[in-house]
Amino acid sequence: MKNLFNPDKRVTYFLLLLVMIIPLINPLGIAIKPSTNTLLAYDYVENLKPGSSMILFIDYGMGQSAELTPQVLASLKHYAAKGLKLFAATQVPEMATALTSYLDQTYKAANKEYGVDYVDLGYFAGAESAVGAMGDSIIDVFKADVYGTDLTKLPIFKDVTKLPDIDVMFAVTASGTIPFIRQANTKFGMPIIFSVNAVMGPANVPYVQSGQAVSVLVGSTGAAEYETLIGQPGTASAAMDAQSLAHLVIILLIVWGNIGYFMEKHAAKHE
Amino acid sequence: MKRTVPIIVSFIVGMGLMLDNFVKFAPLNTAAVSVRSWLVIIALFSIMVAALNLLLVHIPRIRKRSGTWTQSAVLITFMLLTIFTGVFMGTKNTIYATFYDGILNPGSTTVNSLLAFFIASAAVRTFKARSLESSLLLLTAILLMLSNVTIGSAISKYIPILGQWFTNVPNATAQRGLIITSSLAFVTISLRNILGLSTQWLGGKD
Numbered sequence: 001m002k003n004l005f006n007p008d009k010r011v012t013y014f015l016l017l018l019v020m021i022i023p024l025i026n027p028l029g030i031a032i033k034p035s036t037n038t039l040l041a042y043d044y045v046e047n048l049k050p051g052s053s054m055i056l057f058i059d060y061g062m063g064q065s066a067e068l069t070p071q072v073l074a075s076l077k078h079y080a081a082k083g084l085k086l087f088a089a090t091q092v093p094e095m096a097t098a099l100t101s102y103l104d105q106t107y108k109a110a111n112k113e114y115g116v117d118y119v120d121l122g123y124f125a126g127a128e129s130a131v132g133a134m135g136d137s138i139i140d141v142f143k144a145d146v147y148g149t150d151l152t153k154l155p156i157f158k159d160v161t162k163l164p165d166i167d168v169m170f171a172v173t174a175s176g177t178i179p180f181i182r183q184a185n186t187k188f189g190m191p192i193i194f195s196v197n198a199v200m201g202p203a204n205v206p207y208v209q210s211g212q213a214v215s216v217l218v219g220s221t222g223a224a225e226y227e228t229l230i231g232q233p234g235t236a237s238a239a240m241d242a243q244s245l246a247h248l249v250i251i252l253l254i255v256w257g258n259i260g261y262f263m264e265k266h267a268a269k270h271e
Numbered sequence: 272m273k274r275t276v277p278i279i280v281s282f283i284v285g286m287g288l289m290l291d292n293f294v295k296f297a298p299l300n301t302a303a304v305s306v307r308s309w310l311v312i313i314a315l316f317s318i319m320v321a322a323l324n325l326l327l328v329h330i331p332r333i334r335k336r337s338g339t340w341t342q343s344a345v346l347i348t349f350m351l352l353t354i355f356t357g358v359f360m361g362t363k364n365t366i367y368a369t370f371y372d373g374i375l376n377p378g379s380t381t382v383n384s385l386l387a388f389f390i391a392s393a394a395v396r397t398f399k400a401r402s403l404e405s406s407l408l409l410l411t412a413i414l415l416m417l418s419n420v421t422i423g424s425a426i427s428k429y430i431p432i433l434g435q436w437f438t439n440v441p442n443a444t445a446q447r448g449l450i451i452t453s454s455l456a457f458v459t460i461s462l463r464n465i466l467g468l469s470t471q472w473l474g475g476k477d
Contacts, residue, residue, distance in 0.1 A: 009392040016391055030421040036435065062376050063383035093318070097362050097371050126314035133307035140308055187292070198419065205443045206450060221419055244422035246387070251413050253395040258409075261399045 005260020012253060019249050023241035030241055037208065038225035040215035041193045042078070044168075050083035052167040053160060057131070058090035058099055060174035064197055065098070070223035070236035071195040072172055076106035078230045079170075080117075085156055087138070087166060089121040091130065096123040100146060115145075115154040122146035128179035134163045135187055164188040168214070170195070177204050177213070185212050195222065278467040285465030325350065349374075411437060 034042070056076070060068050079086060086107060090099050100120055107118040114120075121142045124130045133141050139151045139161055151157050160166060163184060171180045172195040184190040191214045196204060198219030207213040217226060220243060223236035284306055291303035329343035349370070356367040400406040417423035418434020463469035 006396065009396075012392045012395055013388050016388060030425050032421050033424055033431070035431070062379035065376070066380050066384060094371075094375060097368075098376075100362075124311070125318060126311040129307060129310035129314065133304075133311055136304040136307060141311055202438055202442045203446055203449075205438055206447045209439070209443060219419075221421075224421075240421050244420040244425075246391070247416045247420050248422055250391045250394060251416055253391075254398045254409070254413070257395055257398070258400055261401075 005257060005263070007253070007256075015249055015253070016246055019245040020242040023245055024238065027238065028241040028245075030244060032224050032228045032237060032240060034225040034229055035218075035221070037215050038217060038222050038229065040208070041075075041217055042226065042229045044191070044193065044214045045075075045078055045082060045084070048082060048084060048167065051085065053085045053087065053165070054079055054168050054170055055163070055166045056086060056088040057169065057171045057173070057180065058088075058095045058102075059092060060095070060172060060197075061092050062094055062098070064174040067197045067220050067223075068172055068174065068195060069098075069102070070220065070234055071217050071226060072102055073105060074223055074226040074230060074232070074234060074236070075170060075193075075195065075217075076102060077110070077232060078226070080107045080110035080112055081230070083117075086118040087121060087156070087160070088118065089142070090123055091125075091127050093123050096146065115149070116156055119151075119154055119156050120146045121151075128183060131163075131179060131183040132187075135183060137162050164190065166190070168193065172196075174200070177207060177216075181207060181212050193217070274470065274473055277473055278470065282465055282467060285461070289465070322350070322354075 056072075058072070076086070086103075088099055088103055090096055099122065103118060103120055108114070112118055121138075122145065124141060126133070126141075130141055139157065142151060144150055145154065163169075169180065169184050169190055169192045171177065171192055173180070174197050177192075177194050177196065177200075180192055180194075185192055192212075193214045193216075194204060194207075195217040196219075198221070201216060201218035201222075204213065204216045208216055217223070220236045220239055223234075224240045227234045227237045287299060288303055288306060291300055326347065329347050332338060332340050332343045333347065353367065353370055356364060356370070360367065362368075362371075398405075398409055398412070400409050414430065415434050415437060417426065418431045418437075423430040423434065460469070464472065
């Protein structure tokens with residue numbers, strides 16, 4: 001009886017694996033309805049004029065890639081379609097190569113011209129201090145792009161030299177949103193769209209409510225909702241059914257364990 | 272002297288950068304711009320220090336064949352190979368790309384994804400309605416788990432609405448308190464460092 005209600009962890013692992021694999025092979029097609037947060041981010045970008053500028057900061061490692069990369073790709077596809085000029089950089093060394101690949105899959109794939117419509121600034125050291133220094137001059141922090149081209153020679157830098165010259169920031173982070181708020185929003189009133197992993201979502205709600213952030217895209221769900229809004233279902237949309245069923249199985253197992261707990265308690269009372 | 276000079280330097284730099292946010296005074300503002308660019312250069316050097324530190328820790332372990340020396344050997348070999356191929360052959364060459372796409376990317380993602388299984392197993396074994404507080408936590412967790420995935424709205428249109436309310440009202444209220452208190456603590460710690468009242472960063476005791 002005790003074992004029945006407290007299954008071995010291998011049983012939990014197996015059940016989870018099963019409910020995640022089945023919908024990936026045979027999707028259930030549960031409708032994805034965009035949340036308020038995702039709509040806020042999407043509508044904000046929709047209302048930007050073509051030619052507006054956006055700076056992308058990648059602040060997560062490969063470990064969080066499964067959750068955050070779909071958000072980056074969906075958002076960049078939207079920005080490219082809207083004709084936004086993109087400045088892209090990362091403060092995580094291992095993500096410099098990934099960043100180039102994200103730009104290839106979105107801006108390059110949309111036939112945008114490198115150096116005119118977008119620029120790959122690559123890795124920068126110094127985290128918050130460097131973002132603060134970009135408030136004085138982006139060119140001084142990077143000097144050259146990932147291909148070694150002097151930034152002053154790129155047309156995209158004609159009207160942009162420092163952070164406040166850029167219209168919006170898109171910060172994708174798994175470590176913290178506060179440095180970006182401190183250095184960009186508090187100092188220059190820069191609008192910021194955040195993209196965070198699921199565990200960080202609730203902690204960042206106050207920043208959206210206070211107007212310090214435009215919106216916060218949260219986890220795979222946020223990515224799937226954004227993919228739905230731009231009409232290009234991708235990996236996040238495909239994984240939503242699996243995630244839904246995994247959550248459902250965990251809930252059922254928790255309820256099952258609690259039934260066992262109350263039965264044990266009841267039996268102990270009557271012994 | 273060894274302690275006084277760093278304290279004086281940190282006081283001047285700290286106060287200068289703080290005042291730069293409030294005072295319009297050209298020499299101060301120009302100096303603050305320079306200091307901010309130095310910080311980026313110092314951070315770059317710290318990466319080199321970290322790489323050297325890895326070598327200093329792991330090479331003696333490999334030499335003495337002590338402990339998990341084979342893992343140290345793998346770490347150092349791949350670190351040096353990645354640096355060599357990246358610096359001298361560029362990040363587009365096949366070897367570098369294989370390390371990145373074939374080892375780093377799937378390896379990191381897999382290790383991180385395993386967390387989902389551990390968390391699920393731990394939740395199943397420990398989430399029990401033992402008291403009023405734990406029952407409330409349990410019910411809220413179940414509601415939020417459902418509201419954060421598409422199946423929640425498929426079960427009932429009220430699940431996402433309730434989930435949103437919990438996130439925007441009780442959660443945001445508590446988070447606001449946490450943010451304000453942690454910010455005050457951050458200001459206090461920064462001031463103690465700038466004023467030389469806290470010297471732990473010098474390797475000493477408070």
